[in-house]
Amino acid sequence: MLDLRPDIEFKKELERISGAPLNTCMQCGTCSVVCNLSPDVKPFPRKEMVYAGWGMSDKLIGNPDVWLCHQCGDCSTHCPRGVNPADVLSATRQLTYRKYAMPLFMGKLLGKPGLLPIAILIPVLIIAGIIFAAGTLKIPEGPVNYSLFFPHAWLNASFSVITLLSYLLACFGFGRFWKDMNIHHSGTGPKMGLFRSFWGVKNDIFAHSRFKKCEENSSRKVSHFLVFYGFILLLLVTIFAIYAAITEKYPLALTNPFKIMGNLSSLMLFTGLGIMIYNRIVAKPGSERSTYTDWLLLGSMFLLTASGVIVEMARFLDWSLAYYLYFFHLVCVWFVIIYLPYTKFGHIIYRTIAMTYAFSGRRK
Numbered sequence: 001m002l003d004l005r006p007d008i009e010f011k012k013e014l015e016r017i018s019g020a021p022l023n024t025c026m027q028c029g030t031c032s033v034v035c036n037l038s039p040d041v042k043p044f045p046r047k048e049m050v051y052a053g054w055g056m057s058d059k060l061i062g063n064p065d066v067w068l069c070h071q072c073g074d075c076s077t078h079c080p081r082g083v084n085p086a087d088v089l090s091a092t093r094q095l096t097y098r099k100y101a102m103p104l105f106m107g108k109l110l111g112k113p114g115l116l117p118i119a120i121l122i123p124v125l126i127i128a129g130i131i132f133a134a135g136t137l138k139i140p141e142g143p144v145n146y147s148l149f150f151p152h153a154w155l156n157a158s159f160s161v162i163t164l165l166s167y168l169l170a171c172f173g174f175g176r177f178w179k180d181m182n183i184h185h186s187g188t189g190p191k192m193g194l195f196r197s198f199w200g201v202k203n204d205i206f207a208h209s210r211f212k213k214c215e216e217n218s219s220r221k222v223s224h225f226l227v228f229y230g231f232i233l234l235l236l237v238t239i240f241a242i243y244a245a246i247t248e249k250y251p252l253a254l255t256n257p258f259k260i261m262g263n264l265s266s267l268m269l270f271t272g273l274g275i276m277i278y279n280r281i282v283a284k285p286g287s288e289r290s291t292y293t294d295w296l297l298l299g300s301m302f303l304l305t306a307s308g309v310i311v312e313m314a315r316f317l318d319w320s321l322a323y324y325l326y327f328f329h330l331v332c333v334w335f336v337i338i339y340l341p342y343t344k345f346g347h348i349i350y351r352t353i354a355m356t357y358a359f360s361g362r363r364k
């Protein structure tokens, strides 16, 4: 049953994260008019601004429209009261990661800056523990050979199991998200099957076509496209690298096609992330506010890419710090891959679910 009582704590948290003066919204509707992604029926974000102003958490969390927004900032640019609805929707998405995190503490761990040292310490201790258990915890003499210090078979197996566990648990949270959308936002019309609905939005997802409609922040399409495909390429290369390590074909030569693919993915990621960081620090289109969650994702992805390149160079140039750099790279891998469902990176899953939900005709 829908709880319509105002949740003051929720409203305060929304204001704190977004920096938006929620009470100053005068419901003029300009934000919904200028939004090129908003549907004609029950458009957003004006109605979300009412929910936010009243602290109606049930109407905001688990609301598919919050995820149909691609944070272009057009609405914030045109808001006559400077309320920044784009940031309010972004803050709602952040609170969504926390609400559906499974286990719950993972949402807090990655949503609060004060807990960052613990979030770092966990992978550091686990990786060190694996190396210790394998009996290789001693920097080897001679030319750099990562296999002598890092037990690849142990690490690959442990990372795979932990990633699988993390994603399986996260699926319970995604299921709760779907259930809440059904409770609070489900329409009564005909509903399409899930697979057909996903098929209907696949072009929007893979071609990033909805970003094209953004006016204020049009470079988002390029940066998201580069990061999305750069990351997919990197995942493919990582899977091959695991196979190569198992079959003892590791390390790969610089001319190996997978090595070339890996370097290409790094270039794509650097360019995409560079545009994103530039937009946040210098250009600031739509007065987009950058929060801890934004920087955690951008920072961890940037460090993952940079450390990957540096680790490769360190091996070829025989740097004495090579093993420490590799250790740092593994911590970055943990942050981006294993923590994925609990950080802003989880938006690739939440947004896909919400777009599928809306396309299926379930959106009220």
Ligand code: SF4
Pocket (backbone or CB within 6 Å): 024, 025, 026, 027, 028, 029, 030, 031, 032, 045, 046, 049, 078, 079, 080, 081, 082, 083, 084, 085
């Ligand atoms: S957020 Fe701004 S543009 Fe949107 S309804 Fe409120 S005052 Fe108007």
Ligand code: SF4
Pocket (backbone or CB within 6 Å): 034, 035, 036, 037, 038, 044, 045, 068, 069, 070, 071, 072, 073, 074, 075, 076, 085, 086, 089
């Ligand atoms: S940020 Fe862009 S997509 Fe999101 S509600 Fe505002 S105008 Fe629409």
